[in-house]
Each structure stands twice: as C-alpha cells, then as structure tokens.
Amino acid sequence: MPRIAIKICGLSTPDAVGAAVRAGASHVGFVSFPKSPRHVEPDQMRALAAVVPAHVERVGVVVDADDELLAGLTATGALTALQLHGKESPQRAAAIRDRFGLPVWKAIAVKTRADIDAANAYAGAVDRLLFDAKTPDGAALPGGMGLRFDWTLLRGLALPAPWGLSGGLSADNVGEAIRITDAPLIDISSGVESAPGIKSVDKIMAFCKAVSSC
Numbered sequence: 001m002p003r004i005a006i007k008i009c010g011l012s013t014p015d016a017v018g019a020a021v022r023a024g025a026s027h028v029g030f031v032s033f034p035k036s037p038r039h040v041e042p043d044q045m046r047a048l049a050a051v052v053p054a055h056v057e058r059v060g061v062v063v064d065a066d067d068e069l070l071a072g073l074t075a076t077g078a079l080t081a082l083q084l085h086g087k088e089s090p091q092r093a094a095a096i097r098d099r100f101g102l103p104v105w106k107a108i109a110v111k112t113r114a115d116i117d118a119a120n121a122y123a124g125a126v127d128r129l130l131f132d133a134k135t136p137d138g139a140a141l142p143g144g145m146g147l148r149f150d151w152t153l154l155r156g157l158a159l160p161a162p163w164g165l166s167g168g169l170s171a172d173n174v175g176e177a178i179r180i181t182d183a184p185l186i187d188i189s190s191g192v193e194s195a196p197g198i199k200s201v202d203k204i205m206a207f208c209k210a211v212s213s214c
C-alpha cells in the first residue's frame, strides 16, 4: 500500500477508470449530480464501479441526495463508500451510514480556519473528512472546480477523523500540498482533465507519479 492514498474523482468512462487503476489510484470516484459535466446515471455508476478491481475503493459522490437516490446507487453493492458533497448535517451523514451500511465521507468546504474547525462536528458521524475548496456563492458546482484553499490552514492540525485533501491540485502543485499538509489521501478531478469532464490518461499518470514520489 503506497504511503499516500490517491482518489481520482469524476470518472465517467471505462478508459478513464482503467487509466486510474493502472496509474495506481487507491480510490476512484463517480459523481451523481446532474449539473456536473462528470455526472453519471445510477446504472452507469454501478457498471463502472463493478469493473474496478477489488483492491481499489469505489466512491459514489452525491450532493444532498435523498434516500431514493442513495438506494439506487448502492443497490448492487458495487460502491465501497459514499462521499457527501453538499450541506449534509452530521446527523444526516450518520443516518446515511446506518441506513446504507457504507463508510461515509463528508466534504468540508474550506476558505477559513473556522471552516476546518466546523469539521469537528462530524467526529464519530463519518469515516473520512475531505477538505475541499469552498466554491463561490452561486457557483454551478460544489466541487470539481479546480479551486484551491490555503493549505497552511491544515498544517500540524490534529483532525477528528481520517481525512483527505482536495481542490485545485495538479501534478505540478501536489508535492507542495503534501509537504505543507502531510495529507494521507489526495483527491483530484479537474486537474487530470483535458476539458471539463474529459479525463486525460497522461495527466492521470503524471499526477499519480508525482504523488508516489513524495
């Protein structure tokens, strides 16, 4: 197992999934959010997740999803975790974990230190915190925008759960991000794309190489 886990998010084709697996990703992410250029329908998500080798975790990414959608996504057992990327409360996150029996990740939208402190409310309710850049009010998406936050906000902190770093990462800056935060898991989407929603095999390979050289 590499020292730093890597999640390649927003995969929507078998080719992109294959590239992420070959490059050494420990996690792949599939987005269910119709406004996203990376959105996949439940059938497509389950089909993509089903062909991922067992050693790679399959994360379904949702935004304030209701139980009906979550039931559809988790129906075949192909996902191994759910990532909540909306305004889900700690109570809602814990209820999702109980009802669907999967580890739950909570994305924390970060601009200031207060945003990171707010993550403490999720202690015990979720299995991983994913610190991502806060997108501007009125933005089309709550993630996948290529925005970064001030990584020094995470330096030396004792966090209340396993965690990961996300937002605006690329092969060029991920070394600095890891040096500052010592993140145990790194998540990326638009930084390994050639256009919104179109994953680049070369960028996926370069990114994973950059992380594993840290």
Ligand SMILES: O=C(O)c1ccccc1NCC(=O)[C@H](O)[C@H](O)COP(=O)(O)O
Pocket: 009, 010, 029, 031, 033, 036, 037, 038, 039, 061, 062, 063, 085, 132, 141, 142, 143, 144, 145, 146, 147, 166, 167, 168, 169, 187, 188, 189, 190, 191
């Ligand atoms: O990627 C999306 O389109 C998306 C849409 C709605 C909710 C979450 C979304 N992505 C979640 C992720 O985990 C992304 O990898 C994360 O936000 C980082 O994105 P990026 O800055 O583009 O690397």
